[in-house]
Amino acid sequence: MVADIQSGTRGIWAMLAFKEGWRQHFDVSMDGFVRSFMAVLYALPAFILLIISANHVLPEFSGNPGAQVSLTGAIGQYARIWLLFPVIAFVVVNVLGLKGGFSAWVVVHNWAVFVLLHVQALFWLLAAAGIANAQALGLMLALYQILRLMVHWRVAAGTLGLHWGLAAGAACIPLVIDALIVYGFASASGG
DSSP, X not given: OHHHHHHHHHHHHHHHTTOTTGGGGOOOSHHHHHHHTTHHHHHHHHHHHHHHHHHHHHHHHHSOTTOOOOHHHHHHHHHHHHHHHXXXXXXXXXXXXXXXXXXXXXXXXXXXXXXHHHHHHHHHHHHHTTSSOHHHHHHHHHHHHHHHHHHHHXXXXXXXXXXXXXXXXXXXXXXXXXXXXXXXXXXXXXX
């Protein structure tokens, strides 16, 4: 467990720093593909901390005393985070004719999500601890969205072997579909 987490996070940081040899941190075989989904369990404590922290500050920051993420909502969010991407990635690599890139894209993506969830949990924890006010949290979350886009772009470029422009498009497809789902449900529920 610890070795997988170490290797995955080191690989993500090396990839983001454009270091040679970052790929050696990832096992993109079928066994490595399956094992990369252990990141779902490894990231769960950070996600729980994120939700607890968010529920602590949402009533105050939103001005709505009843604002919170429900257990059902949290479970749905966590499932969406981990299950939506592999399905969309499968379609994208098949449309682009990159069938060999699917495993690498998903493996590296899973470890990128592991890292990104910890970053986001830190932001919410800073707010819950009273270190960051609503404006600071809003700024951090806005910057996080930009960081998230850049990480997904780098993952697509590094694993699919695409030109940067095409990699940006490939990276944005799952993010746009995710946003449509999130904001579609929010609109449908009146939120």
